[in-house]
Amino acid sequence: MTTTALSRPAPGRLPAGLKPLFSGWTNIAITAACTAITLWLAAKLYAWGWAEAVIHGDATACRAASGACWAFIADKFDFFVFGFIPEAAHWRVLFVLGLIAAMIAASLYRAFWGRTLLITWVVALVFAALFLQGDAFGLTPAPLRTWSGLVVTIWIAVVALATAYPLGLILALGRLSQMRAVRLLSIAWIELVRGVPLISILFLASIMVPLFLPEGIELEVLVRAQVGFTIFGSAYLAEIFRAGLQSVPKGQSEGAASLALTRWQALRLVVLPQALKAVIPAQVNTFIMIFKDTSLVLVIGVFDLLGTFKASLSDPAWLGFSTEAYVAGAVFYFAVCFGMSLYSRHLETKLSRDHQR
Amino acid sequence: MTPAAPARSRNFADLWNDAGVRKTVFQAALVACVAAVAFLLWWNASGNIARRGLEVGFAFLQRTANFAIGESVIPYSPADSYARALLAGLSNTVVVALFGCLLTTVFGVLFGVLRLSPNPFLSRLVGLYVEIGRNVPLLLQLFFWYSLCTRLSGPRQALSPLPGVFLSNRGLRLPSFVANDGLLLTVLGLAIASVVWLVLRRWAGHVQERTGQRPRILPWGLAALVLAPLAGSQLATSPIAIDVPELRGFNFVGGQEFSPEFVALLFGLVFYTTAFVTEIVRGGIQSVPKGQWEAARALGLPAQRIMRLVILPQAMRTIIPPLASQYINLTKNSSLAVAIGFPDLINISNTVINQTGQALEVIFIFMGSYLTLNLMISALMNRLNAAFAARER
Numbered sequence: 001m002t003t004t005a006l007s008r009p010a011p012g013r014l015p016a017g018l019k020p021l022f023s024g025w026t027n028i029a030i031t032a033a034c035t036a037i038t039l040w041l042a043a044k045l046y047a048w049g050w051a052e053a054v055i056h057g058d059a060t061a062c063r064a065a066s067g068a069c070w071a072f073i074a075d076k077f078d079f080f081v082f083g084f085i086p087e088a089a090h091w092r093v094l095f096v097l098g099l100i101a102a103m104i105a106a107s108l109y110r111a112f113w114g115r116t117l118l119i120t121w122v123v124a125l126v127f128a129a130l131f132l133q134g135d136a137f138g139l140t141p142a143p144l145r146t147w148s149g150l151v152v153t154i155w156i157a158v159v160a161l162a163t164a165y166p167l168g169l170i171l172a173l174g175r176l177s178q179m180r181a182v183r184l185l186s187i188a189w190i191e192l193v194r195g196v197p198l199i200s201i202l203f204l205a206s207i208m209v210p211l212f213l214p215e216g217i218e219l220e221v222l223v224r225a226q227v228g229f230t231i232f233g234s235a236y237l238a239e240i241f242r243a244g245l246q247s248v249p250k251g252q253s254e255g256a257a258s259l260a261l262t263r264w265q266a267l268r269l270v271v272l273p274q275a276l277k278a279v280i281p282a283q284v285n286t287f288i289m290i291f292k293d294t295s296l297v298l299v300i301g302v303f304d305l306l307g308t309f310k311a312s313l314s315d316p317a318w319l320g321f322s323t324e325a326y327v328a329g330a331v332f333y334f335a336v337c338f339g340m341s342l343y344s345r346h347l348e349t350k351l352s353r354d355h356q357r
Numbered sequence: 358m359t360p361a362a363p364a365r366s367r368n369f370a371d372l373w374n375d376a377g378v379r380k381t382v383f384q385a386a387l388v389a390c391v392a393a394v395a396f397l398l399w400w401n402a403s404g405n406i407a408r409r410g411l412e413v414g415f416a417f418l419q420r421t422a423n424f425a426i427g428e429s430v431i432p433y434s435p436a437d438s439y440a441r442a443l444l445a446g447l448s449n450t451v452v453v454a455l456f457g458c459l460l461t462t463v464f465g466v467l468f469g470v471l472r473l474s475p476n477p478f479l480s481r482l483v484g485l486y487v488e489i490g491r492n493v494p495l496l497l498q499l500f501f502w503y504s505l506c507t508r509l510s511g512p513r514q515a516l517s518p519l520p521g522v523f524l525s526n527r528g529l530r531l532p533s534f535v536a537n538d539g540l541l542l543t544v545l546g547l548a549i550a551s552v553v554w555l556v557l558r559r560w561a562g563h564v565q566e567r568t569g570q571r572p573r574i575l576p577w578g579l580a581a582l583v584l585a586p587l588a589g590s591q592l593a594t595s596p597i598a599i600d601v602p603e604l605r606g607f608n609f610v611g612g613q614e615f616s617p618e619f620v621a622l623l624f625g626l627v628f629y630t631t632a633f634v635t636e637i638v639r640g641g642i643q644s645v646p647k648g649q650w651e652a653a654r655a656l657g658l659p660a661q662r663i664m665r666l667v668i669l670p671q672a673m674r675t676i677i678p679p680l681a682s683q684y685i686n687l688t689k690n691s692s693l694a695v696a697i698g699f700p701d702l703i704n705i706s707n708t709v710i711n712q713t714g715q716a717l718e719v720i721f722i723f724m725g726s727y728l729t730l731n732l733m734i735s736a737l738m739n740r741l742n743a744a745f746a747a748r749e750r
Binding site for chain 1: 477489723727
């Protein structure tokens with residue numbers, strides 16, 4: 001962008017490390033302006049978030065102080081995590097969160113990737129759902145309708161992925177199929193879902209599903225939201241899988257066929273592993289998108305993490321601390337999403353290195 | 358559907374490599390399944406509708422809506438029909454999407470270029486913004502901006518970053534032009550000047566192709582740009598008037614008003630989507646091979662013209678397709694307006710469903726509207742893409 005590469009090399013007055021910061025007057029001005037903005041922001045943030053913040057205390061202490069009211073977040077912390085789940089079941093919430101965290105941690109290691117992990121995930125999720133509800137184990141029941149807070153956010157995201165992943169794969173294969181009916185149905189599903197906002201799918205799930213079910217059968221709103229997310233995620237993942245499948249050279253399936261593998265074997269053993277590997281970054285981006293979008297369930301009356309933050313704002317004892325709540329929520333979502341994107345970058349470099357070897 | 362599934366999946370494996378009869382059988386079975394499910398759903402729905410005594414059909418659209426809408430681009434009153442109410446919602450959605458796409462493009466290109474600045478401080482600062490913008494859910498961002506908007510002080514202590522611009526808990530007030538013939542003729546003059554400039558540029562291009570010398574057109578173009586609007590305003594009977602908002606009593610009078618909901622929604626959408634567009638623009642510029650820079654420099658082009666004539670046209674090819682999907686995302690995301698109370702299409706549809714109970718029809722209408730909007734955006738961006746596509750000889 002600059003012409004420095006062409007101009008005569010100036011005698012080195014500046015150390016090489018400082019050159020990009022201080023070469024020329026414009027650059028010095030930019031550096032100064034950026035420093036000023038950063039310092040100003042940092043000072044404001046420090047004063048608000050730490051120096052003048054109230055960490056222990058009550059609402060009156062908070063109102064007297066000019067800084068943030070972290071006491072509000074501390075006071076409501078249990079509510080953010082457990083929501084309206086009965087107190088006797090709180091340990092089960094922690095157990096389920098721990099179980100999911102452990103499963104995610106295990107899934108990060110490529111050594112574990114395989115069929116066993118897949119089956120363990122299914123078993124763990126079914127167990128978690130039954131265990132948290134408690135009826136099946138003779139524990140204090142925590143019915144689905146009471147589920148709220150952090151556990152709902154995590155639960156919706158994880159189950160949406162677990163169900164949308166296979167469905168997306170089927171849709172992608174359907175879209176690439178040579179059978180016209182299969183292809184058209186897949187295309188219709190994918191394009192319809194991708195063409196409308198997620199909110200409208202959630203409305204569809206919350207208003208229309210009861211209408212479509214036979215009389216006497218009712219689904220909890222959480223389950224209906226879950227159905228919406230599965231539909232939504234499947235269409236987006238399908239497009240990514242399609243890109244992956246198309247990136248595998250035709251010679252691979254022809255080679256597999258020449259080894260007398262059936263098409264199903266060739267797909268499962270040769271094409272799919274390469275296709276899924278090729279689009280890992282895009283898959284992680286979709287995971288991030290789905291995780292962020294779980295916050296939309298509050299529009300149809302499910303109290304996820306953001307829902308409990310919003311609900312806590314209307315507590316008459318703690319009125320007027322919305323900024324603190326939203327900042328705390330933003331920090332949590334940022335940490336999770338940014339962590340995922342860092343992991344995706346790490347995988348990307350690692351896989352491309354594998355490829356070069 | 359379930360009992361047949363295992364048998365079918367085994368067949369599925371064989372059919373995968375077999376053309377012919379079984380393919381047809383499988384497709385017929387699939388279509389039959391889908392039709393059966395659709396029929397079952399329809400059967401249940403019609404039963405439920407009959408049991409709940411709900412009405413069916415689009416007749417309700419003609420009935421009086423009887424509810425007020427906070428703000429609308431097209432004129433609307435509670436005495437108007439449901440169809441008119443939905444149209445008002447659609448117009449609000451379109452306006453938000455239009456302004457959003459425009460602002461997002463401007464800021465996205467600006468930040469994308471800044472992200473590639475050789476100054477590491479500047480590029481890191483933009484990078485920090487991108488990560489925050491991308492990794493925090495849009496809904497949370499909207500709640501945050503909306504809570505900031507409503508917690509601003511009242512009109513009497515309104516923030517005024519520029520003279521005539523007021524930001525208060527009643528929203529944003531901007532000076533506006535008064536529509537009269539002065540404004541009309543000035544805009545006309547501006548349009549004529551732009552056409553003149555375009556013609557001059559074509560002519561300069563032709564001359565350059567013939568002789569190698571590019572005639573200087575900048576002074577002529579600037580002169581046209583200044584003189585034509587001036588002439589227009591002189592010809593008009595009434596001068597251009599600007600309606601500057603001023604505080605009178607407890608609120609502002611005059612100017613253009615934007616509600617806090619609109620401001621928060623637009624700002625949130627732009628803040629969120631710009632982060633993605635910044636990365637798209639950065640990627641696009643970086644995708645242009647280094648040799649292009651070097652060749653352009655070797656021809657003696659200055660940096661700005663390298664960017665404008667060599668790099669950006671090539672970068673556009675990589676930028677436009679993902680940019681189109683960001684425009685579509687922005688349009689779809691504008692539906693989050695329902696969470697902060699801006700009367701967009703979804704918000705009004707929700708009210709209509711609650712009042713009439715005709716969920717099926719209303720959902721059909723708004724899904725169709727969004728699909729149409731998105732198809733229009735893709736069609737437009739495809740044409741733009743074709744214009745920038747490489748023309749190989």
